[in-house]
Amino acid sequence: MSARVGDLATYAVLALLAVFFATPFVWLLSLSLRTPAEVFRGAARLIPHEPTLGNFAYILSDPAFLTYLWNGLKLSALGGGLAVVLAIPAAYACSRLDFRGKQGVLIGILAVQMISPLVILVPLYRWMGALELLNLDASVVAVYGALGMPLAVWLLKVAFDAIPAEIEEVAFVDGASRLQVLTRITLPLARPGIASAFILAMVMNWSQFLVPFILLERDGDWPISVAIFNFAGSTSASTTQLLAAACLIAVVPAVAVFVALQRMIVSALIAGAVKG
Amino acid sequence: MKLLPLAAAMALAPTLSPAQDLVTRTRVGLPDAPNVLTFRLTSYDLYSSDPATREGFEALFSDFIRARPAWRIETQLQTGNIGQEQARMLQQAQAGRGPDCAMVDSSQLATFRDADVLRPMNAVFSDAEVADLFPYVRDAVVNEAGDVLAWWWFTDLRVLYRDTSVVPDAPQTWEEARAAGLTAVEAGREGLLFNGGRWEGTAFDWLANFWAQGGTLVNAEGAPVFDQGDNREKFLAAVAYVQDLVDSGASPERVTSITDYDAFNAAAAAGTASMFVGGNWQYGQLRTTLAPEDFANWAVSELPGPTVDQRATGTGGWAIAAMTDDPAKAALCGQIAKEIYAGPGNALQGLLPTSTALYDQYDAYDGPEFELFAQALQNGVARPGAAIYPEISNQIQILLGDVLSGAATPEAALDAAGDAARAAYARQ
């Protein structure tokens, strides 16, 4: 009986929260279905009188938009991948090796996370220029790698901790080196953890504006998070409806990646949290 | 293990169209033309989201490049994020990585000039053409040596919009504006709307009230003096005007949250607005947004001044400037400004040209509103050509926000703004 009451209460609270989280999306959708004349009609017309899919058609038919979307996906995936590759050995060491100053290393790695790109933007631009990396995807990927590495280390350490050391010890007895053990035994077992670290790093890169904006000068190289500003205005006509449609489409790939790998992430985090 | 499909997908990725059109997303001209000019432009014209505008500019650019087959223009888009975009371009220009030719916001021209990154385009513009520019435009683009460092190709200004069904007569003075606002409120409308939030438009729109009295922001050296001598009194009078609008209810308190001009279009469309301080470009937006019978009620007039004879309006717009050391490229940059943008480009978008001759040349400027705009431009004041202007603007935005929301008194806020602007000036 009380469980049923609890269910109702759960639904009631979640419904309230759902309204909070959904309202902005409903708004965005309403805007994206409007004609320019109806954009300024505000909230009084949540459902447009003359709804149109023209805004979505316009955005999707623009080859540049798909390029931006692709650039966004490419940069955030490569950046997330790099972060994970850098994090794996460091996380493994922190999980499996006993060494002095381990806490210090972990905190030091976290300190990298505290240096926001905003703080070092101008020197970063000049340094990338000196390295001849400006306008290359590599510059953005490198920064994403450094930026995403700390969180990945923490997540992967937790994932490695959850894998019993006994499994590795058997391999050591058979004469395998630590590197062989890592690549052949530990990494496959930690796959969910690696996936979750990758996804989180990738999603954080997806909405980055400053880094690609400052390091990539050609608009053909821009990810969607930067290029979306091109739909933000004009001197002669309102483009709010296009911007709204563009924003909605820009959310879809990231959400799709999330949904597809959600099960994997969740199980990884659970596995990690058991021991963490 | 998940990387393989990803790599495969990457190989199939779309790239920017390789079509052999004369105008593509990244280029104007033939791909194998020997001479290359890089041109950084905004997304408002050649790459506009508005099909009519885009097609018009495609035609202009196509004609331009057909007459110069040895050239190709590599186009680079600016984001609509003007402040950051211009700061980034300045960084690039100083690092020697800037575009050959670029669209520069008129408010940033002084900064670009001070940084010494602009190159003369004298060969393109005759003395007569330079002489025909509006005075504030000429001062901004020509240096002491007589070099044309940029071509300011369209200007804009602020005017008072009103719904004549509520406010039949154009308020000419501050007093009349306040009275008209109160009348409109009684009629169930919102009073006089204006930008009061934290953004450049707030400071710039308000400055017309300061300039109308003859106030100056900076002295001849470019140092801030807006809170000193005569200026102090004029500044406080202009603050008192808007403060009184809000305190009396002639303007709603929500003005401190308005941070774009679109808010006025929205209020007009919703039928709640009676008057607002807007840009000249909004006239066309209202025409397309409102029903014809509603639009017929709207009229524009000069911004009210302290007296009928003391009037001013802030003027902005965009310029095109060369940043290349190659004289041939600088000349081509000037030709783009002259043959595509100033004149045909103005008329296509209904933007205001910067020289009087062009108004007579195009039919686009026959409407009655353009008579008023031309008249108001007589009282036009551009932002001072001083690198400290952005910080002065920033301080004015803070001051107005604090005063209008009751967080500070005008005198104390002005002292703080003056000190802050001078401190920033000392560090430049």
Next chain:
Amino acid sequence: MTTRGPAPADGRPFPWLLPAIAFTALFYLVPVIDVVRLAFSDATLVRGASGYSLDAFRAVLGDPALPQVLGTTFVFTAVNVIALQVAGLAIALLIVRGEARGLRGMAAFRTLVLAAWVVPGIANGLIWQMLFDEAPYGTLNSILGGVGLGPVAWLSDPQMALVSAVIANLWQGTAFSMIVFYAARRGIDPTLYEVAQLDGARAWRSFRSITLPLLRTAIAVNTVLVTVQTLNTFDSILALTGGGPGRATEVLALFTFNTVFYNFDLAGGSVLAVLLFTISAALAALVHGWLGRT
């Protein structure tokens, strides 16, 4: 033993840490050192350093606006860190409960919260500006008016504007804490709750004596991450209020951004950058001290 491979918990950590350290140093260390150098210089965005002094420190730390900016930053960060985690924890626990009871719609709800996380910054500003619009036709005020409340001065009142900025940030930021807490909660051994139930403990008791203590590590790590993220938030505020009215919503990160990109004061901006980092590090150390007690 050594001929048979390394001992399980023995080995030199340095080669393992090298890729992460070397890479970060290559791309981050030089700019960071450069920021520190610039903080002692007189450089602007358009002019290089011509000399070194403490002038920029003096000017920035003596700026009469700084106390207000720090105050706003403190309030914004503190409220967000608490609210983000309370909301994230509540949602995570509700979803876990819903899943345990086999309730439908839990995955859909989780996806909805996550979707808010990936919305581009400019959209966040666009959406919330319209929702908070104080015009007679503004969305939230229209709804409140319908039930006889308001109107609320969402963005024009200095105090309320800060609340509104927190709400917009909550909408976008809750997902992160939700994921962390959801995972941590699912990781707690279910038998603990079964035992508690047999002992007749009510939901609140279980929460106090099982959930909260076992989530302590997760809360500590999450507090550090969320604090750092919130301290560095400026784009959503920039899009929503620009920092106004007045300076009511100008946090330290936005102030830094304005100093560099509006004022072109590179030296002053670098001092603020060092300040921002120092505050982040101090707070992280504080939380780590708390975490270290376990």
